[in-house]
Amino acid sequence: MSPIKKKLIIGNWKMNLTVHEASIFVHTLSQSIAVHRDVEVVLAPTLLALQPISLQIDRRQFKLAAQNFYWRDQGAFTGEVSAAQLRGLVEYALVGHSERRHVFHEHDKDIRSKVQAAVRNGIRPVLCIGETAHERSSGETADVLHDQLLGGLANVTSEELGQVVIAYEPVWAIGTGNNATPDDVKKAVRAIRRQIEHLYGQKAANEIRVLYGGSVTPESAATYLATDGIDGLLVGGASLSGPSFTAIVGLAHHEGEAA
Ligand code: 13P
Numbered sequence: 001m002s003p004i005k006k007k008l009i010i011g012n013w014k015m016n017l018t019v020h021e022a023s024i025f026v027h028t029l030s031q032s033i034a035v036h037r038d039v040e041v042v043l044a045p046t047l048l049a050l051q052p053i054s055l056q057i058d059r060r061q062f063k064l065a066a067q068n069f070y071w072r073d074q075g076a077f078t079g080e081v082s083a084a085q086l087r088g089l090v091e092y093a094l095v096g097h098s099e100r101r102h103v104f105h106e107h108d109k110d111i112r113s114k115v116q117a118a119v120r121n122g123i124r125p126v127l128c129i130g131e132t133a134h135e136r137s138s139g140e141t142a143d144v145l146h147d148q149l150l151g152g153l154a155n156v157t158s159e160e161l162g163q164v165v166i167a168y169e170p171v172w173a174i175g176t177g178n179n180a181t182p183d184d185v186k187k188a189v190r191a192i193r194r195q196i197e198h199l200y201g202q203k204a205a206n207e208i209r210v211l212y213g214g215s216v217t218p219e220s221a222a223t224y225l226a227t228d229g230i231d232g233l234l235v236g237g238a239s240l241s242g243p244s245f246t247a248i249v250g251l252a253h254h255e256g257e258a259a
Contacts, residue, residue, distance in 0.1 A: 007225065007252035008165065008209055008232030010042040010065060010126065011239025012094065022049035025242070026056055032246040035061050036253040040232075042092055043239075047081060050089050065092035065126065068100060071113035073121070083114075083121040093118050094234075095125045096152055098171045102132075108151025115152050119160045126165045126234070127152045128213070129192075133172035141170075142191045149195050158200050165209045166192055167234045173214025175236060182227050185212050189229035218247035225255040 017025060022045045033041060035058075044065040045053055054064060066089075070080035086093065094100075095118060096111040111127070118125035129148035131141045149166070156164065168188045173180050180188075189210050197205035212224045213234030224230055232252065238244040 005209060005231050006037075007039045007255060008042065008211060009039060009249050009252050010044060010092065010094075010167075010211065010232070010234045011245055012044045012065075012067060012097075012213075012234060012236050013046065013240060014067065014099070014236060015046065016240055017046065017049070019046070019049045019052060022046065023052055023056060025240075026053050026062070028242045029245065030057070030061060032242055033061065033249050034253075036249075039249055039252045041249055044092075044094060050086070054089050063091040064089065065094060066090045066123070067094050067097070069093055069114065069117070071110065071117040073117070083117040083123055086123060087121045090123055092124045092126055092165070094167075095127050096148070097128045098130055098169055098174055102171065108148065108154075111148075111152045112154045115164065116155060119156065119163050124163045124165060126167050126211070128167045128169050128234070130169040130171050130173075130188075130214070136170065136172060141188065145188060145191050146195055149192065150199075153199065158204060161196075161200055161204055161208065165211060166196075167211040167213050168192060169213035169234060175215065177215050179215040179217075179220050180212070182223050185224060185227050185230065189227070193229060216248065218244050218251065221248045222251045222255065225252055 042063045042065045044067050066086050069083050070077055073082050073084035095114045100106045115125045129145055131144040135144050170180050193205045196208050209231040211232045211234045212230050216233050216235045217238050
């Protein structure tokens with residue numbers, strides 16, 4: 001049994017909203033989302049909006065996440081932004097999101113370097129893992145999760161693992177409206193925690209935070225939040241709607257109260 005933890009709700013806005021629109025949207029969310037001690041709400045806007053939004057938010061209400069960064073700390077890497085440059089600005093950073101893996105061809109080697117760069121710079125990496133539709137239909141889900149965890153966490157010490165969050169995002173469920181069943185999620189989370197136990201021991205397996213992501217809506221959120229072993233949600237499309245995202249955070253609060 002996992003201990004009761006604060007629910008973590010992350011809104012990944014992907015490549016949506018201009019800086020100005022993002023700022024207006026944060027203002028709207030700040031009016032509708034209440035601060036709850038049992039829920040941590042994290043916003044992942046465009047990289048460009050991180051700085052202005054960091055000055056706009058009350059960090060008790062919202063924390064910030066980067067959607068991406070480069071793993072070297074500085075140097076001749078035109079167009080890139082490093083974890084060292086994000087230090088102090090964001091508390092979290094997504095790493096290995098399926099769009100990074102599949103659209104931008106990031107491999108486990110890049111992903112592990114990013115996990116390490118985040119940890120080195122005091123940023124909590126949210127390591128995203130998940131199988132494709134093809135891997136799922138071939139019965140390879142557990143193997144894929146195993147390989148992606150092993151690849152992403154190579155060289156992460158037990159002590160550093162405390163900073164890491166895992167997000168289970170089946171690729172076939174992202175942006176498709178085809179969300180995973182609670183049974184799919186339960187099985188995946190069990191496989192993830194087993195693997196963490198194998199690598200880092202029982203205590204680490206219980207303590208690590210595991211999120212679900214993939215077509216989460218206010219209608220489906222409560223079921224995932226109540227799934228054993230799930231500590232929160234990584235929300236894409238529904239995080240761009242004020243009422244939907246507010247409702248999801250509210251459900252996380254009620255789930256925390258019910259636990
Ligand atoms: P959707 O919620 O739009 O499926 O996106 C999920 C996701 O990729 C969050 O990182």
